[in-house]
Amino acid sequence: MTNTISIGATVQMIQRAKGLSVKAITDNERIISKSTYYRFVNETSHIPADRFMQLLGRLELTLQEFDFILHHYQLPPVEQLLQQIQRAIGAQDSHQLRQLQARASQLAKVTHAHRYDQLTTLTRLALHHLTTPHQPLDQSLETALNAMIQDLLNLQLWSKYDLMLCSQIFTSLAPAQQTILLTAAHKSFHKYQQLTDETLTFMTFLANQLFSAVHNNQPQLITQIYQMMTTLTLPVKQLVPPLLLKFCRGIVDDLTKQDQSLDACKQALAIVRCLHVQYWDTVFQDVLNDLQSTST
Numbered sequence: 001m002t003n004t005i006s007i008g009a010t011v012q013m014i015q016r017a018k019g020l021s022v023k024a025i026t027d028n029e030r031i032i033s034k035s036t037y038y039r040f041v042n043e044t045s046h047i048p049a050d051r052f053m054q055l056l057g058r059l060e061l062t063l064q065e066f067d068f069i070l071h072h073y074q075l076p077p078v079e080q081l082l083q084q085i086q087r088a089i090g091a092q093d094s095h096q097l098r099q100l101q102a103r104a105s106q107l108a109k110v111t112h113a114h115r116y117d118q119l120t121t122l123t124r125l126a127l128h129h130l131t132t133p134h135q136p137l138d139q140s141l142e143t144a145l146n147a148m149i150q151d152l153l154n155l156q157l158w159s160k161y162d163l164m165l166c167s168q169i170f171t172s173l174a175p176a177q178q179t180i181l182l183t184a185a186h187k188s189f190h191k192y193q194q195l196t197d198e199t200l201t202f203m204t205f206l207a208n209q210l211f212s213a214v215h216n217n218q219p220q221l222i223t224q225i226y227q228m229m230t231t232l233t234l235p236v237k238q239l240v241p242p243l244l245l246k247f248c249r250g251i252v253d254d255l256t257k258q259d260q261s262l263d264a265c266k267q268a269l270a271i272v273r274c275l276h277v278q279y280w281d282t283v284f285q286d287v288l289n290d291l292q293s294t295s296t
Contacts, residue, residue: 007052010070012041014059025058049156050191064160064201078115079161081107085119086168089126097123097130115161118148122168129172145169152181158188163205171212178221182209186228199232203241210248211287217294219255226252240280243268247284254291262291 039045101123108116250264
């Protein structure tokens with residue numbers, strides 16, 4: 001884990017606020033010993049990601065909820081900046097992207113936090129696609145992008161930020177790089193799934209990459225992503241994950257010619273419309289349009 005000082009202190013603050021003893025939060029030392037816990041909260045030791053997630057389970061918090069508390073009940077600054085970059089990319093606003101690039105670069109120099117280096121690279125990549133889309137990446141940008149990929153591959157536990165970052169660079173990668181990153185993200189989520197409440201986040205990430213693969217006519221990637229989706233344990237009380245799986249099954253059925261009626265896709269679309277889930281209504285319809293245009 002990174003930023004152990006703040007993380008450990010925050011864990012202890014929540015533990016005390018909930019009235020939990022050290023014995024209770026460590027599950028009678030089944031998770032970590034009391035001495036390890038004290039070293040962790042007193043800023044002198046790291047603990048493995050899986051143990052940290054188990055502590056969060058004892059606190060009855062998801063990773064996102066903990067992150068929210070850690071950053072004083074607001075999105076972490078780096079996530080706020082990433083969201084601004086995403087909006088600028090969506091709007092194809094090169095002027096705003098240059099401003100955000102300068103801001104990310106300045107924050108990287110001041111804080112020495114590598115995530116701001118990542119966001120600097122992301123803005124450079126976005127500007128390249130907007131201004132010189134048919135030219136290859138220059139060597140410095142390619143090196144920075146490869147460093148970002150390596151950062152993601154080195155993670156024990158992918159956060160929502162990491163999934164968002166991967167989503168933004170995904171279509172810029174070679175198929176082999178896409179496969180490697182997807183596999184790494186899937187392994188991380190599969191390992192920690194029982195300790196998190198973020199199935200929807202990961203399912204959304206996979207679905208969006210599958211939809212991009214439809215748009216870019218990448219049948220092998222579509223099949224690979226769908227197979228990953230089928231390994232996830234869907235939360236009982238959430239409606240969207242099974243609808244995403246149903247919609248994606250319709251795509252794969254069409255691709256493999258098992259059923260080219262796209263009925264599963266149309267049924268999922270009808271349900272999200274009935275539930276007034278506007279975001280997925282729009283996304284599903286756009287993907288259906290892509291599928292129908294390629295079949296004609």
